[in-house]
Amino acid sequence: PTQLGQMMEPPHAPRQVNKLLEAAGLQIKIDSLWVPTDQGQPLCEILDTGKAHNNVTPVKQVKWYQNVLDRLQPALPDESKTESIDQDSRYADPAPESEIVGSDTDEEPVQRKQKRKRNRYELDDYFSLVELGEFIGRSRQHVVEVLEKHRLIKWIGQGKKGKYLLTEKGWQYGLMYDPSEICFHNRNSKRLTTSNAQPVLGYDILKFF
Incomplete structure (x- = not known):
């Protein structure tokens, strides 16, 4: 679907x-x-x-x-409803x-x-970062730390004014999804940093946990 x-x-x-x-x-x-x-x-x-x-x-x-x-x-x-996300919060x-x-x-x-x-x-x-944490019984912060350790995601921006993006290696395990537009962005999209796109990860990611 x-x-x-x-x-x-x-x-x-x-x-x-x-x-x-x-x-x-x-x-x-x-x-x-x-x-x-x-x-x-x-x-x-x-x-x-x-x-x-x-x-x-x-x-x-x-x-x-x-x-x-x-x-x-x-x-x-009018049945197409989306919800916005707070990309200023790293652990929401x-x-x-x-x-x-x-x-x-x-x-x-x-x-x-x-x-x-x-x-x-x-x-x-696909799992969101929060959902992946729930699945393995750990916090989102733990998930982020593991994914950063394996260089699958990287933080772009200063402090809380930024977001996570998939690294070149990370694209092998997931996609960037924008829930506001109900669409995926590819790795060459110029809107990866300016849109609401967030990392979502397939079941293969579980091997890192």
């Missing part, structure tokens, strides 16, 4: 994409999980994330083919929300070992 939303014009949040898939009859929600319907199954794959639930059953995730966009009706413009916490399971992005792509706040950026496949 994250990538599909980025391909839409205007861009849609992952939560909106899940609702559009539901409205098109391509998926239904069972308990906390989005599950493809018979109509939706030819348009997606169900992949193993390499993770496991608490009961050791494997965690699966739905990945939709790009051509599913032809089946979706765009949401109304996101607003608390619910935990959980599934490919639904108003929850979580996989079940965590502990209760976990929702990633306020609503991305299926």
Whole structure:
């Protein structure tokens, strides 16, 4: 849903994409999980994330083919809501929300070992710095220190007047995401330092912890 939303014009949040898939009859929600319907199954794959639930059953995730966009009706413009971030605070916490399971992005792509706040950026496949700390049971500051030690992120600016950016090495493990514009910036973007873009990291980052 994250990538599909980025391909839409205007861009849609992952939560909106899940609702559009539901409205098109391509998926239904069972308990906390989005599950493809018979109509939706030819348009997606169900992949193993390499993770496991608490009961050791494997965690699966739905990945939709790009051509599913032809089946979706765009949401109304006023449904696109984003939230701004405070880039002056190096250790700010996101607003608390619910935990959980599934490919639904108003929850979580996989079940965590502990209760976990929702990633306020609503991305299926990436951790914010705060969320990564919650996942490993440590503070955001600890995450930042480890990532800086391995030269995966760097602080740009003076004191609190700045932000973290991915290093050249860090781009192998994550992306820069701007929640205000609901888009990713590439490493050559001239707006990396002037936008609200923040580092988000994939599951491969866990090997450093």
